[in-house]
Amino acid sequence: MSAQPSRMATAATPPSDRVRLRRKRERGSYDREAIDAILDEALIAHLGIADESGQPYVIPTLHARSGDVVYCHGSPASRTLRTLQAGAPACLTVSLIDGLVLARSAMHHSANYRSAMLIGRARPVEDPREKRAALRAVIEHIVPGRWDDVRPPSENELKATAVLALPIEEASAKLRTGAPVDDEQDYALPAWAGVIPLTSEPQALQPDPRLRAGIAAPDYVTSYRRPGRP
């Protein structure tokens, strides 16, 4: 996220020129395993569409990867979903912030991060079985273990929900890890330098005020953590 060298050295061939990493290529990767891990750990995605005038819109949304696609869902009346269903080109980006990189000079400050970007056109999911599986994937993406404990979608709920599948074909990952990298002469400066690691941490549970008496929070709630997190 700033003009710095990096610790990342994995880079294969880009699947298309559109996702070819132009800047700081040494931070990038087209490796599916790396891309999938970032998609799976990130809680939300930012979905980009453009209108006819070329005006882009970036919308936060819950998502879930399932095999070679990423599912999103929403109201069939949503502008974003209608645009995507009509076959408009899309971009889906997820980003994880792992730490703040404090260098001795202003310009070498940065963030340690992992991000993945997919571009392509989404396919509307019409088949009720795939739709249900997609919604299950989204719920299990948010809280693994949750699906079996809740009422599944009714036929009417399925009909009232638009689901889209974006293929993981044109995709890339980018990351920065490790300590700050300063200009050699700046290492003599008296400033503290290092990384403030950041993680998304669950706080004290807030049970629904209407929770029935005697229902304890299950293990997947009390010991909640993001997939991929140690």
Added chain:
Amino acid sequence: MSAQPSRMATAATPPSDRVRLRRKRERGSYDREAIDAILDEALIAHLGIADESGQPYVIPTLHARSGDVVYCHGSPASRTLRTLQAGAPACLTVSLIDGLVLARSAMHHSANYRSAMLIGRARPVEDPREKRAALRAVIEHIVPGRWDDVRPPSENELKATAVLALPIEEASAKLRTGAPVDDEQDYALPAWAGVIPLTSEPQALQPDPRLRAGIAAPDYVTSYRRPGRP
């Protein structure tokens, strides 16, 4: 982020039709104070641009609000920055995830979140004084208190950095707070329901392996927290 009622009731007049909240309007706001608070607390933004073919790209970036603009910076060679400097329409979205909303039915699962979206065209910042002030704003956005402890940008560093200002004119905020909202008959189900609050928490500091002996981490590092966070 899913089709649910909400606790939010503030909504004024949209500054343009393009940022008018179409879906779940009761969750939205055009209030500058609300928008500014979300921009200030969020560590990163997702910046959307579209190429000539209408293909959108969504790029994570560090940002900083200063008065009525949001600054971003990067290499003058970056595709994103060159596109923005050429006056292309842009969208900048920031999102904070405050919690996971576990309902008794699959379809009423959601996230508590706050997001802000700006659309418009960015202005290239050429004046060295404004450029320096913008970079200071970005550093202070990441770690408040940091700027005075580090070497400021040199003239060459300033020249080698592109800075853009996106006006906060066409903007909206959206949020969800509070407990799950289930269908009335589902409250009888035996599933646990409630919210898992999530916050971004600093972990044990990682001092630079090349940190000079005897330099302690300053208070703004040891007691780091996001602005706006209690």
